[in-house]
Structures are given as C-alpha cells and as structure tokens.
Amino acid sequence: MPFYYIEYGIAQLGAIGLWQQFQKDKEQALHNYTNALSLGGTRTLPQLFEAAGLQFDLSPAHIKGLMEFVKEEMEKV
Numbered sequence: 001m002p003f004y005y006i007e008y009g010i011a012q013l014g015a016i017g018l019w020q021q022f023q024k025d026k027e028q029a030l031h032n033y034t035n036a037l038s039l040g041g042t043r044t045l046p047q048l049f050e051a052a053g054l055q056f057d058l059s060p061a062h063i064k065g066l067m068e069f070v071k072e073e074m075e076k077v
Contacts, residue, residue, distance in 0.1 A: 010045065010058070016066045017054040019073075028053070 021029035036052035046056035055062060 013058075013063065013066060014049055014052065014054055016070060017049075018052060020066070020069050021053060023073075 018029055018033055021032060032051070032053040036048050039048060039051055043051065049056040
C-alpha cells in the first residue's frame with residue numbers, strides 16, 4: 001500500500017476533530033466515537049467520519065482550523 005502513510009495523516013485529523021468535540025461536549029464526543037467504532041470496516045472513511053460527527057474535509061481552511069485548535073491547546077500546557 002504505497003499511500004498508507006496518508007491514511008495516518010487523515011486519521012490524525014479525525015483524532016484532532018474528536019479531541020475538539022470532547023472539549024465542547026464530552027458525552028456527545030464519546031457517543032460519536034463509539035458510534036463510529038461500532039461500524040468497524042463496514043463503511044468508507046468519509047462515512048466513518050460522518051458517524052463520528054466529523055467533517056471529512058481535507059481543505060486547507062479546515063486543516064488550518066484544526067491546527068489552530070491544537071496550537072491553542074498546546075499553549076495551555
């Protein structure tokens with residue numbers, strides 16, 4: 001799989017999105033996470049993101065928003 005490393009990057013974006021959800025509403029984020037996990041490999045990646053309440057959006061603007069969130073969180077440490 002020559003592009004497997006891209007999947008790691010996309011997964012990281014999903015993890016950051018869930019972290020952001022968790023900061024806003026812990027219970028909803030956990031519900032969304034377990035909902036997506038319950039689907040296992042039965043859905044496409046965009047469908048799994050949707051099940052987790054996340055946007056499957058690789059646009060620069062969306063990624064910038066996630067990175068700004070990470071930066072703000074890192075500054076709190």
